[in-house]
Amino acid sequence: MRPGRPGLARGTAPLPIHRELTLEPVVDARGLGRDFVRTTGPLLRRRRERVNAVHDVTFSVAPGEIVGYLGPNGAGKSTTMKMLTGVLTPTRGRLRVCGLEPARHRTRLAARVGVVFGQRTALWWDLPLRDSLALTRHLYRVDAATHSARLAELVDLLDLGPFLGTPVRQLSLGQRMRGDLAAALLHDPGLLVLDEPTIGLDVVSRSAIREFLLRRNAERGTTILLTTHDLGDVERLCRRVVVIDHGRLVFDGGLDGLRATAPTPRVLVVDLAAPADPVEVAGARTVRVEGPRQWLELSANPAEVIAALSRSHAVADLTLREPDIEDVVARLYARGRGAEAPAPGGTAD
């Protein structure tokens, strides 16, 4: 993949004018809802129950934004993405994507939206990647010259050249994802909807995909809406996140606002000279102990806590951990479950 343009810092590039002309939101959801009817219970006493997978969700996405659509497992993210792309019809509410009603105008919408589901491929499994990409030209009725110019550009940017002749089923996950992104962008959509675009990828592939998306957004103004459990994606890509939990919107705003919504204390990781009972010092609460290592959530100035700690214990090493976005989101999700915030070092899910 070609390195990014020097000086193209996140969030600093102006939008290309051709995309900025439309002031209408690219996605406009108001009071959006979707129910499912599910059968539960033992065989002879089957009951039908209604599940509110998405409930009264209102948000919009402006042209050129990159918005993360986050939530814990089962929150309703995929259901929302399926409604946005016309796969599912909403039960309630009003939904417009690129000015169209997705479920009614699915074919017209497909010409304006690129979709990638990280867990599934849109490519033809048995065909070489080159042929699979050639077929998308016919799906979207792109003329041959335009298609080959776009393909050449995407092959270059996504570094697809070395495996264009390889059948899709033989591609690695990272190669396949790059192929899927190319397929989703060959008709030059204004909106890219990505469901877990970096799932299962190694660090290098993840980073390459993120840089590619940032560049696409900065240079062509492509609007991007993505779901992800990888908060590295969020930190690198999104200036704004929409968080849903149990189908309801619980946050819509910037990352700083998210941090303020679920304030998360700094953590002092202390390696004592020997294992000990949980440390008790003013201005700190021990939240985890593993052998000689203890995690202290701070409510006071770290310098005061460290001074008090060194008076009462033999300390071998200390690290002060600023809360990262993963800690903040873990706290927000835990609050939705009515649970205690997870101990530092736990996972967001």
Ligand SMILES: Nc1ncnc2c1ncn2[C@@H]1O[C@H](COP(=O)(O)OP(=O)(O)OP(=O)(O)O)[C@@H](O)[C@H]1O
């Ligand atoms: N076809 C369906 N029939 C019945 N229930 C469904 C169906 N699809 C989703 N659900 C339910 O709707 C809720 C939301 O599911 P959804 O797949 O949208 O969540 P998600 O946020 O994408 O989760 P994950 O992060 O695990 O992919 C869940 O309770 C799920 O069981």
